[in-house]
Amino acid sequence: MLQYLRNIEHLHRKRFEYKKEPTTDVPTKKYYWGSYYKDGTYQDYSLFYGNAKITTFKALAWHVEVLRYINFNWDEDDFKKIIYFIADIRNGFVTFEINTRYLDKYIGNALSNDFSFKPVNRKKIVVFKDGTGLSSKQKSKIVGEICGKEKSIDSDCIYECMLYINSDKRKITITNIAKMLNCSRMSIYRNMNTELKEERDLLNMSV
Numbered sequence: 001m002l003q004y005l006r007n008i009e010h011l012h013r014k015r016f017e018y019k020k021e022p023t024t025d026v027p028t029k030k031y032y033w034g035s036y037y038k039d040g041t042y043q044d045y046s047l048f049y050g051n052a053k054i055t056t057f058k059a060l061a062w063h064v065e066v067l068r069y070i071n072f073n074w075d076e077d078d079f080k081k082i083i084y085f086i087a088d089i090r091n092g093f094v095t096f097e098i099n100t101r102y103l104d105k106y107i108g109n110a111l112s113n114d115f116s117f118k119p120v121n122r123k124k125i126v127v128f129k130d131g132t133g134l135s136s137k138q139k140s141k142i143v144g145e146i147c148g149k150e151k152s153i154d155s156d157c158i159y160e161c162m163l164y165i166n167s168d169k170r171k172i173t174i175t176n177i178a179k180m181l182n183c184s185r186m187s188i189y190r191n192m193n194t195e196l197k198e199e200r201d202l203l204n205m206s207v
Helices: 008-013 057-070 076-087 100-111 136-149 155-167 174-181 185-191 194-205
Strands: 029-031 034-041 124-128
Touching: 057 076, 057 100, 076 100, 124 136, 124 155, 136 155, 136 174, 155 174, 155 185, 155 194, 174 185
Parallel strands: none
Antiparallel strands: 029 034, 034 124
16 A cells, blocks of 8 residues: 655645644643643643554544644634545545545534533643754653653553654564663553553554
8 A cells, every 4th residue: 555645734834733732731840842740631632743644533533623623713614625635545644545424524523512621632741842853762751751750650651652752763662661761661561551552553553
């Protein structure tokens, strides 16, 4: 199957946002590169930053919902055009073709949402600002140091490490995660649930 490069520049040209930082959660500590949340935050939405693509219908529906939440003030027709662009396999965001009937359903659900409740999201411990100039390797080192220092090694912390290892175009392994967090492999095994293992396998497919 052909591998299409992600055409993220199209979103930039249209000034279509795909990141939203926490709005009401207060960080435990702020740094020049971003913020640390001791108890985590569910309010950080950062899409299309790693190498992984959208591989399932469920993931696509979630992306459509989050993108509407981030771009709530966009004209509905213009929003629909952007989602059609993202859902086109040739533009490098998804790995499968989707019937427009299903796509229109996802778009309709997102457009009818008043977002009284924010979209479901994973918890983040560390949130980076845009434009820091940090490489993926530098970011992964910061995440590892903070999580290891605070002894907050859990599934959420492991997932963050997995994302930064992936964005650095490296395979995710137990050893790599343990080195990043400066902990034993057993600590990773104890917190590596089935969902994380499945996510690891999907991320590794993109490397």
